[in-house]
Amino acid sequence: MTILDEFREVDWCRRQAMIDGDAAALGRLLADELIWTHSSGRTDDKVSLLHRIESKAAVYLALEPVDDVASLHGDIVVHHGILEGRVAVDGQERALRNRFLSVWKLTGGAFTLLAWQSTGL
Numbered sequence: 001m002t003i004l005d006e007f008r009e010v011d012w013c014r015r016q017a018m019i020d021g022d023a024a025a026l027g028r029l030l031a032d033e034l035i036w037t038h039s040s041g042r043t044d045d046k047v048s049l050l051h052r053i054e055s056k057a058a059v060y061l062a063l064e065p066v067d068d069v070a071s072l073h074g075d076i077v078v079h080h081g082i083l084e085g086r087v088a089v090d091g092q093e094r095a096l097r098n099r100f101l102s103v104w105k106l107t108g109g110a111f112t113l114l115a116w117q118s119t120g121l
Helices: 003-020 023-029 046-054
Strands: 030-037 058-073 076-089 092-107 110-120
Touching: 003 023, 003 058, 003 076, 003 092, 003 110, 023 030, 023 046, 023 110, 030 046, 058 092
Parallel strands: 030 110
Antiparallel strands: 058 076, 076 092, 092 110
16 A cells, blocks of 8 residues: 555545544644635634534535545645535535545654635636
């Protein structure tokens, strides 16, 4: 298994934690300095993103990357592509089809997400 294969497993775990509403599992995958920019332009840090998951303000129903590419640059992974899925925000369900860019760091054998940016298509 390559380091990028390991990364893809970690990213799958991140998406699954979001779908499961498991803020504890998700929190272990997010860097303390996380910057999460939603397709709406709204930004969250680690604490506010986890609060949105815990409070069910955002309920992710499906998240699947399409045509995505991950590349390793030293201890940084840059991941980009299209994310398709479904989310309910404040009780309103909607489809997702976003172009995304995420930046992960590898420290001590563990990946953590530093930044997420998405743009609706």
